[in-house]
Amino acid sequence: MQTLVRTRRGFVVFDPRIVEDTHYSIDDHGTLVHDRVPAGATLGLVVASGAAGAVFLGDGWWRLASLTVGLLVGAVLAALLLGVVHLVDSPERRYRKLTGSRRFSRSVTDTTDPSTWQLCVLGSRVAESRAWRTGLIDPDRLLGPLLWSAVSGDDSGKAVRDTLTELADVATELDATGPVPGRRRTSGVVATQDDTLDRVVVLRARADALRDRLRCA
Incomplete structure (x- = not known):
């Protein structure tokens, strides 16, 4: 997720609107880069x-x-x-017109703001999971706006932390299950695969519930 950049000292969190519908992206150093000037x-x-x-x-x-x-x-x-x-084509000027604010990013370290640091750690954990990268969870890509709303103080940190914690747990469990193998004749193997399939169904149901919660956030 390009709006959450890990640095040597911590994280830099960006408001996704700074690059939304622009020709800019955010590189690994947290710098705005024009995509059309190679x-x-x-x-x-x-x-x-x-x-x-x-x-x-x-x-x-x-x-x-x-x-x-x-x-x-x-x-x-x-x-x-x-x-x-x-x-x-200044993204900063466009952002000021859109939001009325000059602040589109925030640096977070574990020493200056431990609670916000934990939110960034959870967000990074979700973004690095295979389940999130493939769109199995959060297909609407609302993780970035959710994290920014908490980091910028626009939303309740506790509510965001609860949502991110559950997202991270579901993502970790989905990654751990891996692909569900096909059926075999051995009854013990079939039972194990059925258990895995049931677990995936439950996890995906939780992911769908989280998606609805994110849409309402």
């Missing part, structure tokens, strides 16, 4: 500027100096390009 294009601009400086402006030892200057110029041009793109 890294290869900016790198190519830098290299092309350096090569042009070396070929057209330099000779002998001056060629090395021209290459260095060209690379620096290319880096500046790439930074300007990214700056213009961000200025024209």
